[in-house]
Amino acid sequence: MNAIAPSPARQLGFAVRPRLRRRELALLAIVAGALVLGRASLASTLAGHLALGDLRLLGLYLGGIAAVHVAFVLTGRRSDQILLPTVALLGGISLLVMERLPQGLVVQRFVGHDLGLAQLQVGWLLLSLALLAVLAVVVRSDNWLRLYKYSWAAAGIALLLAVFVFGRDVNGAQLDLCLGPVCGQPSEPLKVILVVFLAGYLAENRELLAGASTRLGPLRLPPLPYLAPMLAMLGIALAVVGFQHDLGSALLYFAVFLFLLYIATARVSYVALGLLLFLAGSAVLYEIYPVVRLRVDIWLNPWSDPQGAGYQTLRALYALGTGGILGTGLGAGLPSVGATPAIPVIQSDFVFAAVAEEMGLLGALAVLACYLVIAERGLRIAATAQDDFRALLAAGLTLVVVVQAAIIVGGNIKLVPLTGITLPFVSYGGSSLVANALVVGLLLALSDRGVEPPPPPRPRRRVFGPGTAEGVA
């Protein structure tokens, strides 16, 4: 035993010995420089001569980032140093795009002031950063997630049902839930809840799911009873989301479910079965829901109805083509039709097309690279985690961000049918930013080499399995 007794602060779980984070600082400096340059480029294009422009909003944002970094340093966190700069770059690009778009696209009244698009976005970004910092600094144990997975699942379902009853329609899909003046999309926090539940359940039952099978005559099927709770949870989520016509979220949940199931069990047959189910389900949805049929038909041929259904997809493709390799430059592209941008919902669903037009292929690939960096960091955290729950949680959290980005970018570039979900950290909107900040905050906490070790394996609880044959061996 070491002679030096742990400090009182250590005993509280709050290591207050500051620890420099040099790599994070260096990367943040580069990000800040790039964003200031981008803001100046935007201002110059709009002014027609070299100008620095109004740096107040960007200054606020960079100040927020700096505060988060300082908080990590002061609390001596030994967490990942790449994630924050990556997310800061994406959020900064979001701010530049929001400053560039017509401010009237979204206006909300707040304490007697009308706030425009960029002002609102900077508010949400700062709120998200605060949440991210609090999670990354305060979370020292995962028991509150690990032990209450069914409670979290219940909360998630309650949230969805609330939308179903009280929800508000947005573009034909029932997406929003309003609490007083603040409206949000519950599908965003729900994705985090889903990951927590899946990680908890899979960690507890993965040996069984990976090894055992149900025998039905000559066929060896997966141990269905052990899949049931997950399938039920997923089914409820998909059904409710299906009723709300939020296809993007449904697709995201299903993809993350399959990925996590594979990570937990390494059984290809599960994935194959899942994909079969997906194809069958898609075929049924295609027949039942006109909205699904429309989306698929547009995807196959947007030119069939260029002024109607194919309008936004085509406009996005034009934006890609106009951008070319180098882009038009911030502020120089994105023509307007009348007073509104040529691409509908450019601030959320089509923000990637906006980036690709004004920053070109190089800028768009850089944004994609940011998500790959998040994937690499997150999955590295998963692979080096101390136990299965943490591994699955880290992998799941990473996947919700990276898969969501792939789904919406794929929709923007006509690789897959378009579904209305946000591009994490870049699209306008509070729910999306807050939920994704939650994800990164948790990832940072999980990556911290100073956190509390996971609890010792507990005796297995009986879950939903049939206990009839118990004790035969």
Place this chain on the structure above:
Amino acid sequence: MNLRRRAAATRTGGAPHDLVAPRIGRSVLQVALALGLAYLLIGGTLTYWQVVRADALTLDPANPLVQAARQSTLPGRILDSRDTVLAKSVRLANGTVVRQYLADPSLGPLLGYRSAQFGTAGLEAAENGVLIGLSGQSEADLLLRKLQFQLYRPQDVVLGIDMRLQKDAEQLMGNRRGAVVAIDPSTGQILALVSSPGFDPNQVASPATGAAAFGHLSTDPASPLLDRATQGLFVPGSVFKLVTSIAGLGSGAITAQTTYPDQPAEEKTGFLVDGYRVIDGHHPFTDGTALDYTQALEVSCNIYFAHVGLAVGGPALVQWAARLGFGAPIPFDLPTAASQVTGGGGPLGGFKDQVELANAAYGQAEVLVTPLQMALVAAAIANGGVLMRPHLVIGTRDAAGTLHPVAPAPWRTVVDPVIASTIANAMQQAVEGAWGIPFAGLGKVPGVPTAGKTGTAQLGGTGEPHSWFVGFAPVQGARIAVAVLLERAGSGATEAAPLASRVMADYLALQQGGTP
């Protein structure tokens, strides 16, 4: 521990596996690879849109950027090879932008129009990207453009057309329907491109007269909106014998000395192909002579070329024609229709039987050509067998006045120079030889060795045939090749040939500083 695992295994009724779950790290790595592949696919698709399809998307008429250009930019001018302004844009006092053209009916089919009501057509549409300044710039220019805060950089388009020759050809056509294509065989530069009847593009472009003019033009039975030179498909008749010549001599099926001993007799009785008689009989003065290749072209002997076609065979004839551009739209500044040797679908390389092949070999049956295609046939022969890429635009001129020329480039090597020279020699005989003069003599450019071939395309029924002439001058070092088509105008010898002669003569005179 082990006991518990085995209990769990049997609980689910499975075989007693050793229930050790796989290592998570491994499947995490596999998921990472899957994600990497997905993003690679996304990056590839993005690159496809932003690099491969970038120009097409940028210039699509439905692109809001192109539509916005109408208000925010003055499109560049269109100039001829001597800087005559053919089209320019002016901003009126009320702020609207109007396109104004040199008033000439031959410019409608060539330039198309640019109108607020009817969009763009013809060359105005094809060169829209350069004219409104969204294309025709290198990546370096684009980078510079970003620094100069300009999105549109309109440029002038310079055509290889000599407006004097264009006007001349248009006036020679008069009110007859048809087309004239003149090309410089050594460069592929189009010197004149006339489709008649044409229209004055000012009529359509002017907001005052546009609607009425467009309605009138689109219902006119003479179809002035159709560019006959590039998109009209016509039965070629005997001018197609040049294509058969290239196939026959090029493939080695015949030589310049080849004769068909039965041919003189067949002139009287007809050449029997599978029960069908190919008839001729329009050159009785050759009487008992078994014609060789040169003589056969000189007197335009159908029976000789039917023999050549059969000797070449269907698939080879189609392939040799394809070298000249048949079978697919010719890559050109304007949209082109694909010329054809056969309607296709038959067993003999598309020909349904020997009869179709024999008739096609002298330009009847299912053969259909554009005047531009026939001009290219003449140009290939004139240029020693090398077909230059045909082009209207010889350069663009930026706002600073710098010309960015389009370099001439070979398109196809059709046949070797010796064979090209053999055919050129036969074409010269057709125009200047004792036997040829009655047929193509009027195609002769006075004082200049001239090569040519007439065509009188029978259309069935009682109407007049199409009158054709294709040729070039001078025979050595040709400076102009032409194709002239006059719809239902009569024989090639009396109608198209003299017109072609005038066009070639006038161009050569213009080049030496004269006037047409």
